Amino acid sequence: MQLELRGITKRFGALTANDHIDLVVAPGEIHCLLGENGAGKSTLMNVLYGLYQADDGEILLDGIVQHFEGPGDAMRSGIGMVHQHFMLIPVFTVAENVMLGHEQTSFGGRLDLDAARKRVREISDRFGFSVDPDAIVGDLPVGVQQRVEIIKALSRDAKVLVFDEPTAVLTPQETDELMTIMRQLRDEGTSIVFITHKLREVREVADRITVIRLGKVVGEAAPTASNSELAALMVGRAVELVVQKDVARPGAPALVVENLDVIDANGLKVVNDVSFAVHEGEILAIAGVQGNGQTELTEAIMGLQPRVNGRVSLGGQALTGLSVRRVLDAGVGFVPEDRTEDGLVAEMTIAENLMLDRSHGAPFVARGSLRRDHLDDFAEDKKKEFDIRAQSVSTPAGRLSGGNQQKVVLAREMSRDLKLLIAAQPTRGIDVGSIEFVHKRMVETRDAGIPVIVVSTELDEVVALADRIAVMYRGSIVGIVPGDTPRDVLGLMMAGERPAEVAA
Numbered sequence: 029m030q031l032e033l034r035g036i037t038k039r040f041g042a043l044t045a046n047d048h049i050d051l052v053v054a055p056g057e058i059h060c061l062l063g064e065n066g067a068g069k070s071t072l073m074n075v076l077y078g079l080y081q082a083d084d085g086e087i088l089l090d091g092i093v094q095h096f097e098g099p100g101d102a103m104r105s106g107i108g109m110v111h112q113h114f115m116l117i118p119v120f121t122v123a124e125n126v127m128l129g130h131e132q133t134s135f136g137g138r139l140d141l142d143a144a145r146k147r148v149r150e151i152s153d154r155f156g157f158s159v160d161p162d163a164i165v166g167d168l169p170v171g172v173q174q175r176v177e178i179i180k181a182l183s184r185d186a187k188v189l190v191f192d193e194p195t196a197v198l199t200p201q202e203t204d205e206l207m208t209i210m211r212q213l214r215d216e217g218t219s220i221v222f223i224t225h226k227l228r229e230v231r232e233v234a235d236r237i238t239v240i241r242l243g244k245v246v247g248e249a250a251p252t253a254s255n256s257e258l259a260a261l262m263v264g265r266a267v268e269l270v271v272q273k274d275v276a277r278p279g280a281p282a283l284v285v286e287n288l289d290v291i292d293a294n295g296l297k298v299v300n301d302v303s304f305a306v307h308e309g310e311i312l313a314i315a316g317v318q319g320n321g322q323t324e325l326t327e328a329i330m331g332l333q334p335r336v337n338g339r340v341s342l343g344g345q346a347l348t349g350l351s352v353r354r355v356l357d358a359g360v361g362f363v364p365e366d367r368t369e370d371g372l373v374a375e376m377t378i379a380e381n382l383m384l385d386r387s388h389g390a391p392f393v394a395r396g397s398l399r400r401d402h403l404d405d406f407a408e409d410k411k412k413e414f415d416i417r418a419q420s421v422s423t424p425a426g427r428l429s430g431g432n433q434q435k436v437v438l439a440r441e442m443s444r445d446l447k448l449l450i451a452a453q454p455t456r457g458i459d460v461g462s463i464e465f466v467h468k469r470m471v472e473t474r475d476a477g478i479p480v481i482v483v484s485t486e487l488d489e490v491v492a493l494a495d496r497i498a499v500m501y502r503g504s505i506v507g508i509v510p511g512d513t514p515r516d517v518l519g520l521m522m523a524g525e526r527p528a529e530v531a532a
């Protein structure tokens with residue numbers, strides 16, 4: 029089915045998020061939508077999916093003008109959306125989830141689990157998804173849950189599929205599998221809109237590329253364009269894709285972790301006897317496939333894990349057993365991997381979010397009352413420095429685009445009086461221009477003598493930043509290797525091989 033958007037305009041108060049956007053997506057085409065944070069990509073897709081009503085413009089399917097009052101109308105007309113935060117019910121089976129997405133009239137006039145099961149199996153077989161209709165969704169890896177979302181859309185006969193940053197939460201292998209699935213869907217005639225900030229993915233699957241900036245289409249790029257060409261088109265200037273940095277001059281060990289175990293709610297040891305040190309003026313990257321204990325390790329350092337054995341100290345001062353508040357007060361900046369869950373309060377303004385977790389509100393509180401002018405000045409500075417795209421510092425954080433929300437968390441955590449910075453997936457969802465800035469800031473932090481831990485599942489990021497790399501596998505560190513270790517060696521270590529075995 030051919031999708032055409034004509035002159036779509038969407039305003040939020042004084043802000044024009046989409047300004048007369050034209051876009052044509054042909055059947056059997058993967059059309060990438062590129063643009064910096066806040067450019068208006070998700071807004072455009074929400075208009076297409078009936079979540080927002082356009083102020084102006086038309087949506088046409090095979091040349092016929094559509095009127096979508098809500099997602100139900102869009103779905104009935106053949107539009108499917110694969111969300112980044114899944115809309116699945118974890119305690120239900122795959123078939124039950126797929127069935128739930130249907131109206132009462134589907135599957136022969138009643139809710140019929142057998143029919144849903146059969147449909148899941150058919151679609152799964154057709155695309156080689158290997159999804160078991162009776163599996164409980166919550167037990168499935170993220171990549172498979174995403175396939176359930178795709179099956180759900182296809183079971184409703186979606187002819188146009190929108191993927192809004194689908195790879196942000198996937199492992200590299202799951203990403204490769206998703207790329208294969210997208211190609212298969214395309215070859216069967218599905219029209220695909222694909223939003224991503226990862227240029228490698230764009231170059232791998234795109235048939236056509238449209239770039240939007242500040243709500244307007246600024247041009248098309250050929251799929252053969254280089255990463256730097258794509259980056260420049262998106263951001264409107266040349267971007268340094270890999271940050272330049274001098275050799276580290278590490279000082280004394282600052283953060284020392286000894287024999288750390290973390291036991292989870294089910295009594296499983298998810299971090300197993302981990303020991304390492306991070307020196308002043310050094311970036312240690314913790315690499316690994318998502319779910320190998322990295323999250324629990326950083327949470328244990330922060331005082332966020334209840335059952336921990338072993339010792340953690342910073343500059344000789346014990347952190348073990350301290351509350352999160354006290355760890356933050358000791359000068360630890362922490363960028364959590366899930367900004368919406370742990371990083372921000374959506375209802376609070378940008379300025380308020382920037383002062384969260386500051387001990388006693390200092391320096392914004394004087395004699396018990398908030399110095400709003402100080403806070404606003406500080407917030408204005410950070411907004412400029414971190415290029416947070418928003419109407420004002422009084423905008424609620426929940427109204428920001430995903431990438432701009434991430435920048436608020438980064439701005440807050442990197443602006444503390446740091447003794448240690450721990451950043452998990454720091455550049456998730458942010459555009460290439462902002463990645464350049466954040467990476468530079470991390471190197472500057474290091475050069476100021478501060479120890480930095482970067483947890484990342486992105487090898488590009490690990491290799492760009494790390495002075496040393498600790499690779500985690502099943503709760504243990506399989507090895508700590510130099511920052512210039514070849515990627516294939518890192519890949520093998522991420523699958524559990526020890527460096528000595530890899531070298532042999």
Ligand SMILES: Nc1ncnc2c1ncn2[C@@H]1O[C@H](COP(=O)(O)OP(=O)(O)OP(=O)(O)O)[C@@H](O)[C@H]1O
Binds near residue numbers: 064071
């Ligand atoms: N519900 C809303 N109310 C007010 N403003 C909004 C709302 N939704 C989005 N915006 C604003 O519209 C602009 C476009 O946001 P959008 O989410 O479409 O950007 P995006 O291109 O998807 O960015 P990202 O790459 O960061 O996800 C932003 O300035 C955002 O703050």
